[in-house]
Structures are given as structure tokens and as C-alpha cells.
Amino acid sequence: MSRKKLIKFLGLKAGTLIVLLIAVSVISFILVEISPIDPVRMYIGEMSLSQEKLDDLNEYWGVNQSLALKVVNWLGNLANGNLGTSLIYRIPVTEVIGERFQASFMLIFISWLFSGILGFFLGVLAGFKKGTWVDKGIKIYSYIVCSAPVFWIGLILLMIFSVQLGWFPTGLAVPIGKLAGNVTLVEWLHRLVLPALTLSITGIAQIALFTRSKLVEVSSSDYFLFAKARGEKGWSLIKRHGIRNIILPAITLQFLSFSELFGGTILVEQIFSYPGIGQAAVTAGLQSDIPLLLGIVLISTIFVFCGNSIADLFYKFLDPRIKESEANEF
Amino acid sequence: MSEDKINNRENVTKSPKTLLNVSNISISFFQYSKGLKKIVLHVVKELYLDVGEGEIVAVLGSSGSGKSLLAHAILGILPGNSLLEGEMKYNGKILDQKLKEELRGDEIALIPQSVDFLDPLMKIGDQIIGDVTDDKKEGKKREMTKIFKNYNLREDIADLYPFQLSGGMTRRVLFSTSMIINPKLVVADEPTPGLDEKPIEETLNYLKTMANEGRGIILITHDIQTAVKVADKVVIFYSGYVIEVNRTENFSGNGNKLLHPYTRALYKALPQNGFKLFEGSQPMNMDKEDKCIYYDRCRQSIEKCSHSNPDLVEIDGMKVRCYVVEKSYEI
Incomplete structure (x- = not known):
């Protein structure tokens, strides 16, 4: 039953994607x-x-x-899979995108995971300790970061960690004078830290604020009150009834944030001269590389659509309430 | 259901050991009205209540009279912007927030009114068993099976989610959540909202059984018939004040043994007692206490009623807040 539903769901989504x-x-x-x-x-x-x-x-x-x-x-x-030839790189667009997207994907994935986990944790902590200085600290951090543009944060990090402290390189995915094929994993990760951190910092704020407000909402619900009346308390109460009820919306939000991540990565890659899809998009735009630009539009469409579909999937197949009502529909 | 059948509860002794003693409880809320002006809203005032072992005390009041807050106050789950004054004693010990937190889920249980009080994403079984350590889980599971049998619930209900329950199942599940902790005091907050005769009967039977097992029960309800059917004592709420505490047997005949004019009017408004409706509504703003809270609707008021609110006085083991009654008993 559930398998049949899943196939139907995926088929429907694939159809939508093609039309889109x-x-x-x-x-x-x-x-x-x-x-x-x-x-x-x-x-x-x-x-x-x-x-x-x-x-x-x-x-x-x-x-x-x-x-x-x-x-x-x-x-x-x-x-036929022919997206044309990039005017700048003089190679097929699909090849440019394949290469660039790989670099960007790591950047996006790492910051997505990091901001999601840390943001959720901070949000739960803030909601749990509502009204204390811990809560206020997390809230102030989130508001500041929410109102600060990504590129500004990137520049600040660059100034502190690269220019002043010299811990990380100022940019590029490979050390100067080295062939891309010869880069070691450590070297590559070393260069990924600052861009990923920049993207994460902004991502954390949003998910933390969302999680906090959800937890506060759940904390004043009737079932939370009743759990308290039954002697449940402290962290165990938060875990049993709080997190259980906020994790699904939080994961959904995180998947929906794919579009913002994609937008953010364009700015971040520009600042750190990181050769990813974002940088390619900017170059293609500035130099009127139309085939590449169109290709990037399509790949970003697919990317964001996938994020939204996964969010949908989570809701439909994990929430027992929706699971049931959907089952009754067919 | 006939009168004698209702009251033949064998183990109600003349003076059961007092379990909970609530005296002079007031609950108020802080609110911000226009701008940042802070106002204090008094919702429950000067509340007195005694519950003994094996005794059912019904707290009767219309919605908005603050009776649910009483339940929350006893369990210590009032919201943060509220203030609780007065004294509660449990088994002779002062029931403060710390003791409440120790006792709830152990000796004191709440039976809430609707499915909203169950975690929508947790299976019924896990909710009934509650937050226990792994070594106690098996024992609790067996206990749950027994309780399910008593309440005529199928065992596989434990694997369902709250939204999958029918109304009747929900009520029995809510009762199960309290029975599994084997409480001494049960606070049932409107356990019979909008029910037909039969399910009401069933619910009240559960309560009676609980009382027969020696548990003290506070039944919070707005339905006078429900209250009279099972309770030993009825506490009447009006505008946040207790205006009368009377024995259940006095809610009979033509209601002559009822004291407060409001209680009498309430009793006479029942279909079988004449269906006499009375006008007006409960005053919500209780900040002005320059007259009796019932003054505006009272037909037998005397001069004194117009400038001060009477105290709750004891008459023959009953309690009433009325100058007219005081006068007739010559206190």
C-alpha cells in the first residue's frame, strides 16, 4: 500500500518536474x-x-x-541532452555544469547539514531555556545574522580569518600554482571551511528562530500541559513531546531552504572566488554566455524542485496524521 | 436513573479522611491592556474546597467561571502570567509547587476533557505508560493491559495515534492515563462534554468505581445533572466565587434545601423541575466588590446586598455566600 503510494507520488512529482x-x-x-x-x-x-x-x-x-x-x-x-556549447569555456554546457555543480554541491551540502543540525539544536535550547540569557543570546545572534547580508558576513570572516589570522586562504578551490587534479582532500577541505561557514551562519539563524518559536508554541499546547500534569519534566519532557512535534516541520523548512542556499552560494562563491555553479552563473551573466546561463537556470530549477519535493515527501510519509488521511483518499 | 440508586455508595462514611484541603485560594492573571498598562484580572476568588478519601466533590459552574483553573492550580500547571494565592493542603502537608511537582503523575492525576490533551504524534500506549525507566516499562505494560480490559478497550489501541480514536475510546484512554499511576486524588476536568445519556452514565460509573476504591475525586463540570448523579458534595461556582457548598441529597424535591438563590434558580431551570429560566448573565469583571456578585440578578436582595459582597459562611455543614440566607438562619 505504502509502496504503491510512494510510486504514485514520485510519478506525479516527475510529471510536474517535466512540465515545470x-x-x-x-x-x-x-x-x-x-x-x-x-x-x-x-x-x-x-x-x-x-x-x-x-x-x-x-x-x-x-x-x-x-x-x-x-x-x-x-x-x-x-x-537530447544537448544544452549547447559554453561561449566562455568552449566546452559543452553539460560538462561545465557537471564540474561546477560538483564543487558547489559539496559547499551547499556541508553548510546545509551543518546549519540544519546546529540551528535545530540552538532553537531547541533557546525554546527549552525560554527567557534565560541563553535564549536571549541565541535570539540576538539570530536577529543580527538574519538582518546581515551574506556577502557582508563573508567579507567579515575573510578579514578576520584569512587576512588577520591567516588561518585560511582568501579564496580559490586549489592553491595557486597547483593543478586541480593534484589537490589533496585536506587542501580542498581547508579551502571549503570559510565559504561553508559563511553559508551556515545565515542558515543557522533561520532554522534556530523557527525551531524556537515552534517549541514555545508546543510548550503551551494542551498535550504538553497534560504531560506536565502527569509528572513529566525537564529535558525528557522536551524530548518526548517537544522534539517529536517540531522535528518534522523543522526538516521540512530546511529542505525548503534549498532556494535560499542556492542564492547564497552565488554570493559566497563570488566573494571567495570559489569555482562553483554560482560563480559560473555570474560569469555567464556578465559575459552573455547564453547557453551556460540557460543551463544553470535549468539545473537550479531541478535542484530547488527536488528540495521542495523531499519536504513534501517527509510530510506525506512520516506524519501519521497525513499518512492516514492520504490513504483514505485513494 | 433513580435517586436511591445514585446514592447507595456503600463506602461513603460520615467523615472521610480529608485528602485535599483548599482554603481561600485566589487566582489572578496579569495582562497588558492598551499600551503597556498592566492590569490584574482576578479569575478565582476565595475558593474553599475539601475532598476526602473515597469522596466525589463536584465543582459546578458555567463556562468562564474559572473552574478549570482550579484543576490547573491543584496540579501546578497554571500559566506563567498567573498568580496563585491562598493555601492548599494535601494529607495535612502544605501543597506548594514543589510538592505538586512531586505528586502529579504519582498521587494526583488529571483527567482532561478532550483528545487535544494527548500528544498527536505519540502512540497511545506510550502516552499511557508515560515517562518511565526501561526496567519499569514491562510492569506498566502489564498494568495497562489490565486497565484496558477494565475499560473494555482492545489491546491493539496501544499502537494507535490519538487522531485514530473515536470519542468514546478517547475518554476511556484519558481515564486509563490516570488509572495507571494509581492515584489517590483524581481531578476530572469536564469528562462529559457534549455527551449523550449513555456515555455520560458510563463515564460517571468509572468515576464511582474510582471513588469506591478509596480515591478522592474532584469532578469539574457545568452540568448540574452530572454533578448530582455521582457527587457527595456539590460546590457551586459563580463569577469565580464559591457561592454554595451543599450535599447532593439536597438537590431533590422542590429544591427547598438549597441555599443560594442562584443554586435554586439553577435547579429550577432543569426541565424536570419546571424549566424556569432566569435572566441575566454572570458578571465577568470582579474588580468591583461593592455589592453582592449576584445582586443584579437576585430577586430577594435586601439593602445590605447592594453595598457589600457577603462572605462564605457555614450553615449546618453546608456553606453559602448570601446575606438573605444568613438572615433567615439568624447568624
Whole structure:
């Protein structure tokens, strides 16, 4: 029963994703098309060409085709996995994205995990010790971090730990003068610390504040009161009735924060010159690398969609109340 | 259910050993009204109550009269912005917050009114067994099986979540949560809300059984018939004050043995006693005590009633807060 439901759920989600991807690619393609960027001009760069050659190129790339035809061509290539060639890197977009996304994924995953666990823990602690200085400290920290922009925090960390203390390098994923293939794991992790920390610091605040307010809400619920009336108290009470009731919403929120993480990583990678997908997005935008830009739009769509779907999945299959009502629907 | 059947509870002795003694309890709340002006809201005032072993005391009052707060006060689970004054004694010992925390879940149990008081994400069995160490778990499990049998609950209910229970099951589960700790004092807060005759009967039977086992019971309710059916004593609440404490047998006939005019009006409003409705509503603002709280609705008030609120006085083992009654008994 549950297996059948899961398959149905995943099938539905996959269908939604395909429709979403088509919509996103068509819309972004049209947006690029009506932008003043001339793709052929960007392709040939600073080279000067005769009008005749230019016309040939236009003909070759199909610049003069109708918009509808262009969209259909683009979707057709997309369906075959052909995202075009990056104008900056001169290699297929899929390769650029594959490489860049790997680097970013580690950064995002580490900060996601770290901010989630630590944020949840701090939130529970603040809610448990509501009104004490521990609670106030965590709250003040969260408010400050929430209102501070990511790039500013990144710069501060850079100034303290890289410039003043010299503990970490100021940027790049590999030491200067070394080939990417020769980098040791330690060297690589060493360079990941500051960017990951920057992303985590902001992530922690949000999840901590959410967890705290949820726990405070649960603490004033009837069932919490009744548990108290039955002699339950202290940490055990929080564990049995508090955490049980807030962990699912907290995990869901953390998965929903994928989109913010993606936005954050663009800024962080820029500050730390970390060669990830975010940096590629900025470069592609600035240098009008349209194939790469469109590719990144698609991959970020998939990424955020996956986050949201996992959040959905958690709710549907872990909460006994929703599990039951869904089961009755079919 | 006939009158004699109700009251033939064999083990109600004339003077059961007092279990809980509540005297002169007041509960107030701090609230912020307009801007930052702090106001104190007096919700329960000068409350007196005695419960003996094997005795059922019904606390009767309409909603908003503060009777649920009494339950919370006894268990020490009033919210943080409240203030509890007065004295409670349990078995002769002063019942302060520390003792309450020791006794709740051990000697004092609460039976709440609805499924909202069960953790929505915890299985019923785990909630009934409660927070116990692993070595005690097995014993509690066996205990639970026994209780389930008594309450006619299927054993597999232990694996269900609260939202999967029917109303009747929920009530029996809530009773089970208190029985598993084998309490000496049970506070049942509206255990019969909106029920039909039959489930009410069933619930009251559970309470009677508990009392027959020697437990003291405080039954908080707004239903006078429920109160009269099982209780030994009825405490009447009005606007946060106890206005009368009377024996259950006096709620019979034409209600002549009832003391306070409000209690009489309440009794006469019952369908079988004439269905006489009376006008007005309970005053909520109790800060002004320049007249009797019942003055505005009272038809037999005397001059004195208009400028001071009477004290609770004892008459023949009953208690009443009324100048007119005082006068007729010539106190």
C-alpha cells in the first residue's frame, strides 16, 4: 500500500518536474531572445568579420528563424541532452555544469547539514531555556545574522580569518600554482571551511528562530500541559513531546531552504572566488554566455524542485496524521 | 436513573479522611491592556474546597467561571502570567509547587476533557505508560493491559495515534492515563462534554468505581445533572466565587434545601423541575466588590446586598455566600 503510494507520488512529482522544466526553459529562452544580446556577436567575440560572413553565421545558427521555431529547436536539443556549447569555456554546457555543480554541491551540502543540525539544536535550547540569557543570546545572534547580508558576513570572516589570522586562504578551490587534479582532500577541505561557514551562519539563524518559536508554541499546547500534569519534566519532557512535534516541520523548512542556499552560494562563491555553479552563473551573466546561463537556470530549477519535493515527501510519509488521511483518499 | 440508586455508595462514611484541603485560594492573571498598562484580572476568588478519601466533590459552574483553573492550580500547571494565592493542603502537608511537582503523575492525576490533551504524534500506549525507566516499562505494560480490559478497550489501541480514536475510546484512554499511576486524588476536568445519556452514565460509573476504591475525586463540570448523579458534595461556582457548598441529597424535591438563590434558580431551570429560566448573565469583571456578585440578578436582595459582597459562611455543614440566607438562619 505504502509502496504503491510512494510510486504514485514520485510519478506525479516527475510529471510536474517535466512540465515545470519545459515552462521554465521556454520562458527563459524567450526572455533571453528579447534581450538586446546578440548571440552571434557574443560567439565571435572581438573578431571583426565582413557582413557576408556574418550573414553566413546568422544563417548557420538560425538567428533569422521565427521565435516558435527557435523554441522548438531549443526544446528538441534539450530533450537530447544537448544544452549547447559554453561561449566562455568552449566546452559543452553539460560538462561545465557537471564540474561546477560538483564543487558547489559539496559547499551547499556541508553548510546545509551543518546549519540544519546546529540551528535545530540552538532553537531547541533557546525554546527549552525560554527567557534565560541563553535564549536571549541565541535570539540576538539570530536577529543580527538574519538582518546581515551574506556577502557582508563573508567579507567579515575573510578579514578576520584569512587576512588577520591567516588561518585560511582568501579564496580559490586549489592553491595557486597547483593543478586541480593534484589537490589533496585536506587542501580542498581547508579551502571549503570559510565559504561553508559563511553559508551556515545565515542558515543557522533561520532554522534556530523557527525551531524556537515552534517549541514555545508546543510548550503551551494542551498535550504538553497534560504531560506536565502527569509528572513529566525537564529535558525528557522536551524530548518526548517537544522534539517529536517540531522535528518534522523543522526538516521540512530546511529542505525548503534549498532556494535560499542556492542564492547564497552565488554570493559566497563570488566573494571567495570559489569555482562553483554560482560563480559560473555570474560569469555567464556578465559575459552573455547564453547557453551556460540557460543551463544553470535549468539545473537550479531541478535542484530547488527536488528540495521542495523531499519536504513534501517527509510530510506525506512520516506524519501519521497525513499518512492516514492520504490513504483514505485513494 | 433513580435517586436511591445514585446514592447507595456503600463506602461513603460520615467523615472521610480529608485528602485535599483548599482554603481561600485566589487566582489572578496579569495582562497588558492598551499600551503597556498592566492590569490584574482576578479569575478565582476565595475558593474553599475539601475532598476526602473515597469522596466525589463536584465543582459546578458555567463556562468562564474559572473552574478549570482550579484543576490547573491543584496540579501546578497554571500559566506563567498567573498568580496563585491562598493555601492548599494535601494529607495535612502544605501543597506548594514543589510538592505538586512531586505528586502529579504519582498521587494526583488529571483527567482532561478532550483528545487535544494527548500528544498527536505519540502512540497511545506510550502516552499511557508515560515517562518511565526501561526496567519499569514491562510492569506498566502489564498494568495497562489490565486497565484496558477494565475499560473494555482492545489491546491493539496501544499502537494507535490519538487522531485514530473515536470519542468514546478517547475518554476511556484519558481515564486509563490516570488509572495507571494509581492515584489517590483524581481531578476530572469536564469528562462529559457534549455527551449523550449513555456515555455520560458510563463515564460517571468509572468515576464511582474510582471513588469506591478509596480515591478522592474532584469532578469539574457545568452540568448540574452530572454533578448530582455521582457527587457527595456539590460546590457551586459563580463569577469565580464559591457561592454554595451543599450535599447532593439536597438537590431533590422542590429544591427547598438549597441555599443560594442562584443554586435554586439553577435547579429550577432543569426541565424536570419546571424549566424556569432566569435572566441575566454572570458578571465577568470582579474588580468591583461593592455589592453582592449576584445582586443584579437576585430577586430577594435586601439593602445590605447592594453595598457589600457577603462572605462564605457555614450553615449546618453546608456553606453559602448570601446575606438573605444568613438572615433567615439568624447568624
